[in-house]
Amino acid sequence: MTPAMLLVTIRGRVQGVGYRAWIEHQATSARLEGWVRNRRDGSVEALFAGPARAVADLVALCRHGPPAARVTEVLTEPAVADQLDLRHPGERFSVLPTV
Template structure:
């Protein structure tokens, strides 16, 4: 299992990005969480089988139809979420 910390930058708030991210992660059987940041970015921790996490990372570039992603920063995470993927409050 692998776990990554992701920051998605661009027009990603107010367009349903968090709900879309949760739905896509659940569909793939991934664990973790997603939340808005006061900066306007979206932050997530995504955990699962490496190939499936990679597939999710590729999907993050598209997002919901109203989103406009300009960059994605990915780093390994020490956090190892287990269970259902959730939407967290803005932090």
């Protein structure tokens, strides 16, 4: 399996609707590594690392999100290994503070 690492920005009504917890659950279930956090501009940002197919599947799920979310845009860009180091020590997937 080819590994992939993507930085994903999700826009719309994605804060205050459980989006970060939903992403954490989805990523953990898919055995992906990475992190998720709110941004002050109202978006949610996440980094997903793992098998390319599993990363692509989670990005596709992000286009819908949890039931109360209303996603208007999902942007992806390649991530670098240093970005993965933002996780909390010892965690495969972290929920990070707002930036």
